[in-house]
Amino acid sequence: MPPSNEEVFEKVRTALVDALGVDDDEVQPESTIIGDLGAESIDFLDIVFRLEKSFGIEIPRSELTPEDVLTNPAYVQDGKVTPEGIAEIKRRMPFADLSKFEANPVVTEFGNLLTVNDLCRFVESKVQDR
């Protein structure tokens, strides 16, 4: 039986607390992983490891952080992600709510996009595919 939403959230919270050294109550569903919880690029390696271990899933890094899209000149113009780039990110990250980012798709703002809720949805989709 797949884990409930609450079970997924608690395991994701534990992974983030352990990987980022934040307090339990700092990890809220709407918290952004980079902006609010202070994750840096290298932390995603740690977070992915903990999630894989905790849920018994495999997570290709490119599915969680599309850095290659954000650094690809074909998808970025004048520091903003093009509509083609947005479409590619949506394809890669169907679990993420991109509505705010679409309104102002500045590359440097992308870090503030991914929330704990997005991460939970991502994990749930991976657990279902298992």
Added chain:
Amino acid sequence: MRWMWIDRFLEFKRGKRAVAIKCVALTEEQIDNYCPGYPHMPNSLIVEGMAQTGGLLAGEVNQFLERVVLAKIGKVVFHDVARPGDTLRYTAEIQDLKPDGCILHVSSHIGDKLQAEVEMVLAHLDQRFEGVDLFEPADFLRMLRLFGVYDVGIDEQGQPLTPPPHMLAAEHAFNLTAP
């Protein structure tokens, strides 16, 4: 002085586990100077030795073609201090190995007693660090031999490890030009 904070490997199993020792001696500057009147091995340098143990284990998996650096200490606990006369035994175990890095658990023992334990993340430098070389291959191979990697190292089938071809070529070229 080279930045070497291990003395020798006792065990080296490709992609799995490595055990290295560091002998703590009163003649070492950092022991006496770090905390005058209370000679002991600084914890930061113990972590560096643990990272070197794990870093060489992780780097060997890719024939030392990836540039492996210590990126993050997730958790570290020190249970005791290391004093002159102690031998620290670092045991590094790879928890996860991915294209962009590696997660390790490394412990430090003095005899049978747990002295410290660390969870660390090692990263492979990517294209943003193009042209940054951490070691000259011949020099690196000399260090690996000094550490005994090829005396005790074994691969997945239990066969002895051998140096990667690019390092052997660099060593050969160096020997040809050496005075």
